[in-house]
Amino acid sequence: MPDHPDASPPDTTAATGTTRHTPLMVLTWAWVGLPFAYGVYELFQKLTQLFAG
Amino acid sequence: MAGEERHRPIFPTPHGFLSRSRTVAPPTWSRWLIPPAALSVHLAIGQAYAWSVFKPPLESALGLTGTQSALPFQLGIVMLGLSAAFGGTLVERNGPRWAMFVSMTCFSSGFLLSALGVATRQYWLVVLGYGLVGGIGLGIGYISPVSTLIKWFPDRPGMATGIAIMGFGGGALIASPWSTQMLEAFGTGTGGIATTFLVHGLVYAVFMSMGVLLVRVPPDGWLPRGWTPAKVAARPLVTTADVSACNAIRTPQFWCLWIVLCCNVTAGIGILEKAAPMIRDFFSGTATPVAVGAAAGFVALLSLANMTGRIVWSSTSDLIGRKNMYRVYLGAGALFYLVIALAGNTSKPLFIICALGILSFYGGGFATIPAYLKDLFGTYQVGAIHGRLLTAWSTAGILGPLIVNAIADAQKAAGRSGPALYTTSLYIMIGLLVVGFLANELIRPVHPVHHADLAAEAATRQKPMATRQGDA
Known part of the structure; x- marks a missing residue:
């Protein structure tokens, strides 16, 4: 248990665990983040109509 | 034997890749990998709120009324409530990977059945596919990551579930312009709508599979660093x-x-x-x-x-x-x-x-x-x-x-x-x-x-299992 990156008490493998998962972290957050950003961009395109009208 | 029957579940517990035991996180796993897993499901099933994009083309292509074209969505929302209410215990028992897999299969199959329904001009197949089958995917998918997120983030459960449930709202933001653009590209006749449904089914299957592969449950007794339940x-x-x-x-x-x-x-x-x-x-x-x-x-x-x-x-x-x-x-x-x-x-x-x-x-x-x-x-x-x-x-x-x-x-x-x-x-x-x-x-x-006595319940569950193993 203590050797889990987010676990208690303090451990020395925390940084290693995070570093090991950095590419996976970037990939997975981009996987969901990019489509979401596209949706928000399209939403803001529509929003301009409110202030133009 | 009667007691043994009482404890035998109606649905078999999954084995192999989908089983709960295979999803226990290794010691180095980061809990910040769980929100994207949850989002990959919620951003997909949130498409339900963008159903209105399909209503006008369906009405003109199949000669439907507004009430008829709303049926797949309405049935989908009813099935969401029913499957979340009645499938919740199964989700808890079988774990988040099984639940996400079921959600992915049902939600994508719903689109594929709808594609077949539009291509063959059998509208009942669209209602059955998107509404009934897809609706089960909505309900199971909606609750699939909740319990897991709360276990990974006992210090910030509101934030963790907020991220996932925000994804459900965000799903329509993505689907609405995306579906519109696809209908513009493929056309709003039966062929175009069927192709759009087909692409939706395939893309959502790939998108949601990331959640199935990524989701993990924390080991028993795991707590965030420096945090105590007290x-x-x-x-x-x-x-x-x-x-x-x-x-x-x-x-x-x-x-x-x-x-x-x-x-x-x-x-x-x-x-x-x-x-x-x-x-x-x-x-x-x-x-x-x-x-x-x-x-x-x-x-x-x-x-x-x-x-x-x-x-x-x-x-x-x-x-x-x-x-x-x-x-x-x-x-x-x-x-x-x-x-x-x-x-x-x-x-x-x-x-x-x-x-x-x-x-x-x-x-x-x-x-x-x-x-x-x-x-x-x-x-x-x-x-x-x-x-x-x-x-x-x-x-x-x-x-x-x-x-x-x-x-x-x-x-x-x-x-x-x-x-x-x-x-x-x-x-x-x-x-x-x-x-x-x-x-x-x-x-x-x-x-x-x-309050439940979890230790006593675990002992009760293990007893008939041991009996069954003895029988075998």
Whole structure:
């Protein structure tokens, strides 16, 4: 248990665990983040109509 | 043997890759990999709220009425409530990977069946595919990551579930323009719609599979670094005990929360469902009427408030407590409605600000409920309890639009116009929010008689298993 990156008490493998998962972290957050950003961009395109009208 | 039969589940427990035991996180796993897994499911199934994009092309291609073209969506929402309510215990037992896999299979198959239905001009197949099969995917998918997120983030359950449930709101933001662009590219005839459905089914299957592969449950007894349950349990209403789903629905707390959610959602849907015609009707007789394009912009702004409220308010609830947060949703929500009713069409910015507040509380109410359940009933079967509570959503989904539409139609028939079309509805919404506020005030900690003895239950479960192994 203590050797889990987010676990208690303090451990020395925390940084290693995070570093090991950095590419996976970037990939997975981009996987969901990019489509979401596209949706928000399209939403803001529509929003301009409110202030133009 | 009779006791043995009693403990044998109706559905077999999954083995291999989908089994709960295969999803236990290795020691180096980061809990920040779980929110994207949850989002990959919620961003996909949130497409349901963009169904309206398909309505006009379906109506013209298959000769349907507006009521008929709404059927797949309506059945889908009914199935969402039913599958979340009745599938919650299965989700808890079989784990999040199994649940996400079932959700992915049902949701994607729903689109594929719909593609076949449109291509062969068999509309019943669209209703069956998207509504029935896809609806099961919606319900199981909606509750699939809740319990897992709460276990990974016991220190910030509101924020964690807020991220996932914000994804459900965000799903429509992605699907609406994406589906529109695809229909423009493939055409709005039966061939074009069928191809669009086919592409949706395949793309969503790939997109959701990331969640299936990535999701992990924490090892038993895992806690975030430097955090102890005692820190949270010091707050009123927060328990360190556990209550089973069967026991939870026997408590007054569950039904008080059911009323809270139902009233909050009814009040929000009342505005959300009629947003575009409402703002146009309100200011139709003024010097600054609202154009169709501006009304569409207003709807987009409400979507943004709904989505932002889910993450912002549910994260705030981690700081100020769940009961206080619902006091804000219901109390301030009622005040916003009162301001709209009293101000009428005197100020457009005031109308927009109040509507934004109401919609942000609507979203926040959805996103904060899992953490409230965790506070009251513990983490043991919080996903299953959440599933049962979502029947309040199904009820509100019928009540909200019914109230606003019926009253607006009646007022129009009586020759009224402008804000007068909605004034009665607004006061009914205020009344509902006050009822919800009172129900929230009645919530007290769950009586210990409902707490589960998990050690005893585990021993009971293992006994017949051992007997079966002996038999074999």
